[in-house]
Amino acid sequence: MSTPHAILIALLEKPSSGYDLARRFDRAIGYFWQATHQQIYRELGRMVAAGWVSVMDDAAASRKKVYAVLPVGRDEVARWVRETPLGPNERNVFLLKLRADAVIGPLGLAEQLARLVRENRARLAVYREIEQRDFGAAVLSRGQALQYAILKAGIRTQESWLAWAAEVGPLVSDASPDA
Template structure:
């Protein structure tokens, strides 16, 4: 129901090929809505059939040709209409938290190792977000589009900070009670 709209969001800023979109969904907007390339190509076909996108072939020098997609007026209207619809908070789905529910029946040392691993991953992600903020959003006057992205990025930063401190405390608590 919504990869469709996330694609419209990406294309509202600039025309992109499937490959470029896949890269966006692996970084940038991908921090808040991930998608794999088979899913993207499948969705592009559907959106084109619905008339929300048009495609044009671009030949490139030194690289293989690519098919670039652009929003149609109908596509931009669909994006606007979608933006008016209510959204539910996303459901949390985390295997690590589920494992904590069975603390008696799982491998404790393995869990500790997994918490360490998570801690490191969230630290790395946090560094990445902070780097992006410094390099791309440091200017005092941002366009409103950039402003929006920055607000989302702030959520990313807090989210990772939260994970980092939670992992640290969880490790401490579990060590003391071992």
Template sequence: MSTPHAILIALLEKPSSGYDLARRFDRAIGYFWHATHQQIYRELGRMVEAGWVSVIEDETAAASRKKVYCVLPVGRDEVARWVRETPLDLDSRNVFLLKLRADAVIGPLGLAEELARLVAENRARLATYREIEQRDFGAASLTRGQELQYAILKAGIHTQEMWLAWAQEVRPLVEPAQA
């Protein structure tokens, strides 16, 4: 996924200021696509130049001169083109898996502490996903858009659950041998 397309998709969901968009990346989108505030502002400038988005001064925030970015039809077309034409990369690089391969070849490299840290991070992320699930998807009926967003969240939940189960299996293999 490219950062410009992630930003366009977020703006299609809800026109936003750069600040509000960066906060959305920090709180939600960033769980599956990371972008720094600097990257977001840089890309917004490029997208304005490319004619993908327009900038509207927020009348309610006249004192702050807040700019709200909205996707133009050509930006929407770019997202559709990108979705249709960009192949998925099956070469997923996971550094910890690479470290495990090194451990398999070289011998014990002391990965237990790192695995424990990753488990804690993944448990925290799973807890966050569950909070989002309860907060945003508890309604009896959801719109198609909400159902798709929920499906994305469920993919994250399932991924975390699967990764944690896998880590439980790997843990005995990386813990120091008992003498």
């Protein structure tokens, strides 16, 4: 659902050929948003047809086409950021929205971040309850120790994400779409 928007955001950052865009997904964007080269080329064709991006020949390279976002494509990214709800495990979609905010924002992401923080705090509280209920014994069996290790991974993930969100919060809190 968000792959076209990931591509638009990447093109807003830097107009690119399909090949260069695919390489950027392989190197940087791909660490939090996956897209195959086939998906990228297929979506580029759809975006050209939809009028979201333009394509021009690169004067510096023969037979190379460069894609750039048109104003309607920029508007589509802003609409997507503001209107697409986040599911409970869609942190990477939020990261993609932050990337859009960085290039065309501010887009008013404070409430979305606040909701994710509430959800992650609630999940951390559940994990802590499980920890107290199930792993309070002085000696744990091997199986229990492994289960506890898994739970601790979840606890640390939540704590780390919440610490990150606390750092990001001030960057989006005053950033209203009208600013």
